[in-house]
Amino acid sequence: MSDYADQTTLKQDEETRRRFLDALRKSQWLSKPDMDAYQRRLLERVVRHAHAETDYYRQALSVLFTDHGSIDWRRWQDVPVLNRETVQAKSERLFARSVPQPVGQPTEIRTSGSTGRPIRILWDRLAAMACHMLDARFYDWHGIETGRSLAIVKSFPKGAHAFPKGSRSSGWHASSREAAVFQLNTLTATVEQQIEWLDDCRPDYLTSYPSNLLEIARTIGSRQGRALGLKACFSFGETVSDDMRSIVENVLGAPLLDRYGSTEVGQISAQCHASSRHHVSMENVYLEILDEDGRSAQPGEPGRVVVTGFYQYSMPFIRYDVGDYAILSAQQCSCGRNLDQIERIVGRARSLFRFNDGSSKFPFIKLREILEVLPHRQLQIAQTDLDRVEVRYVPETPDQLVDEAALTRLLRQNLHPSLTAVPIACEAIDRSASGKFFDYLCELDQP
């Protein structure tokens, strides 16, 4: 789960933006068959382009094309899924020799991703515009006023926006260039320092990783939390659990609004105002949730997130495995929109625990239950062997005693009966190279 906030500075043509947003405001109400037809048109355009203009897709998409050059969509699931390793190893083979005129010159970005290994990506202006306008629609849904101030607290490369000052500039969204934006690098500031900085700049809105918002909420206490005067928190980049949401919302007195996307294709889904579920950004991506056999997973079942971006022409991403697992919902949303819904983003592939009986599971334990057994300021549960889990924690108080048996019992009840818990007190728990935090991490060799 990556963010694409760094592209917000790209300048866009006002008139085109307005028309794009108008179109999104209409398309969100399309019936299911009309949305399918809409997506099919966008999909065909990018598929034909990628097949004609790139070396990789010339081969990968050949199964779709008949002798007469028409597309046989029944073969879609025979198109190989593209994974991150292939992109890393062969990114040039995904670059298009030429692009249709309105796409314009791409920007090259390099991302470390969650694994820390860099990847080269070409981002088209058109794709950036699609994401900005989807953001604008998301702000519409939640009554967010883009003329107000925003603080962005996340990791930035090369020590940018360092504590104690961070930085102040203007224009956090294409629609309002004057609004103040404050930025602070989490790699340079402890949670206490972040709170001090927030208290100083008093933003209306706050963007950060869910785990960081949780740490802020757990450190600040409700009185001071509400005194910050936040109107909403925007989260991205990690899984949001129900108990995390309720702690953040109660302490900070502001709703937690989540978006999900990737650096490769931009926005994939965004939380609805009528529930905590996400609506798929169906105008930007064709989303598939696939089971272990590569077939469409049923609603309610976790599966791999595989996306095709509609607006990436310089470097198309077709059937790209983002590296996350999510669950689709079959329910109709009470907001009345027919956009598909994601029930839950369950986590990164590397969060999936595997056990000695061959089973596997996305681990989850309620925060309240863990706190009863192990009071902590920070926690990471890492599987280091099929039957062994390290519980790394930053103690709440010095000389804190740990009931290892109770901890093992908790893990056995919630995760798997074969597990033994090994508590390890730490001074701090490092975030990944991308700045994100994994509360559950499988450190076994990947199968």
Ligand SMILES: [Zn+2]
């Ligand atoms: Zn809805």
